Amino acid sequence: MMKKIKIAFGSDHVGLELKPTLIEYVRSLGYETHDFGAYSDQRTDYPIYGKKVGQEVAAGNYDLGIIICGTGVGISLSANKVTGIRAASVSEPYSAELSRRHNNSNILALGSRVVGSELAKMIVKAWLDAEFEGGRHQRRIDELTAEDEHDEQKFDRIVHDDSGKYSD
Structure with missing residues (x-):
């Protein structure tokens, strides 16, 4: 029996609207998920959630992570401060796929002000389907x-x- 892949999610307040849609989508693909916050639309700082998801993935508690802020850039910078993390901030499926195939990215960062929910799902699918070469x-x-x-x-x-x- 294969181990179910576990994916950690995190976002700041700006990513809060997109995050539940992606969690539901990722679960529908058969993955296990956990949401590390934020849980309200009160202004908060993206480094809190980029760091937390990065630490969980780096520690091996989760296989992969998906993080969301306004552009995906800030939260990816935060996650990349954690040793062992290779977070890729992307806004289209091809870069998402190659970030896994060539860079073995272990965290995907998305911008909720950059991509809509349907494009975000396409990006996530391409990233999850790709394997490191x-x-x-x-x-x-x-x-x-x-x-x-x-x-x-x-x-x-x-x-x-x-x-x-x-x-x-």
């Missing part, structure tokens, strides 16, 4: 991991690795 893309992920770890020697070893480990 590895190969030459793994080198870049390993470089990002070395950056997360502030390990310049590891970074340089990966950059100069010609062992074929990162071939397609």
